Amino acid sequence: MTDAVTRSVRLPAVPETVDEVGALLAEVWDEAPWTxxxxxxxxxxxxxEVVGNVVEHAYAHVSEEGSAPDHSLTLALDVDHERLRAVVEDDGQAAAVDLSDLSMPDAEAESGRGLPIALASVDELSYARTETRNTWTLTCRITS
Amino acid sequence: MIDIDVETLADGVGVVRPHGRLTMVAARRMRELLADLVAAGSTRVVVDLSATEFMDSSGLGAIIAGLKTARQAGGDLRLAAVTEPVMAVLQLTNMDRVLRARPSVEEAFRD
Incomplete structure (x- = not known):
């Protein structure tokens, strides 16, 4: 029996990548049928939601300056019998966010729900900034 | 790009039906389609989610924009045939209380 499934991909930081993520996860679930x-x-x-946030914000400062360099992100998946884990990394600007102080916007708002949804959805969500890199770590403990 | 069907029923109700994933990729078009329907006089709009397998915050934002546009024009926007993954997002965001889901398009404005 397989004990763990890992996968790591580098993807362009564009909206379409949000749907690529769905296809990629489907492949991982096929290899990890116990999940x-x-x-x-x-x-x-x-x-x-986290990838969407990176696509929208991480390189926004560079896009405004008109250049179009290699804007990308990496998604690493690591699934075993205890938990599902995803790590999303990019080399863009620091995220202006405090995960300990996030709340769901009111009903009228048309944006701002992405990270609150992510936070509510998984068991652990963390964000770390090193000198040039953003790292988002998401963990779901397997419930049954 | 996902398919989004648009039709206007005999009673003037506009129906928008996104297929597959309603995410950041399709959200802008969804927003425009909803605005166009209301601008064309269909102030009562149903978003038929029976074929929507997945929705993120961008998709939800487009629906909320459509709701506001429809209400400003004196109408309303209602959801029909919400699938389980879409309902999960509505519940997580407390929007299930604002956008109360109806079982079908036919029943969406029957009240």
Whole structure:
């Protein structure tokens, strides 16, 4: 029996990558059939939101300056019998966010729900900034 | 790009039906389609989610924009046939209380 499935990919930081993530996760679930549907969904939703956040914000400062260099992100997946983990990294600007002080916007808001959804969806969500790199780590413990 | 069907029913109700994933990729077009329907006089709009397998915050934002546009024009926007993954997002964001889901397009404005 397989004990763990890992996968790491580098993807362009463009909106279409948000849907690539869904296809990539589907491949991982095929190789990790023990993972419960509910936990798969929780991770997919949170990864989609975090990747969407990176696509929208990480390179926004550079896009405004008109250059189009290699804007990318990496997604690493690591699934075993205890938990599902995803790590999303980019080399863009630091995220102006405090995960300990995030709340769901009110009903009128048309944006701002991405990270609150991610935070509510997984068991652990952390964000770290090193000198040039943003690292988002998402963990779902397997529930059953 | 996902398919988003648009139709106007005999009673003037506009129906928008996104297929597959309603995410950042399709959200802008969803927003435009909803705005166009209301601008064309269909102030009562149903978003039929029966074929929507997945929705993220961008997709939800597009629906909320459509709701506001429809209400400003004196109408309303309602959801029909919400799938389980979409309902999960509505519940996580507390939007299930604002966008109460109806079982079908036919029942969406029957009240």
């Amino acid at each position: 419960p549907a509910g936990d798969r969904f929780r991770l997919e939703l949170a990864v989609t």
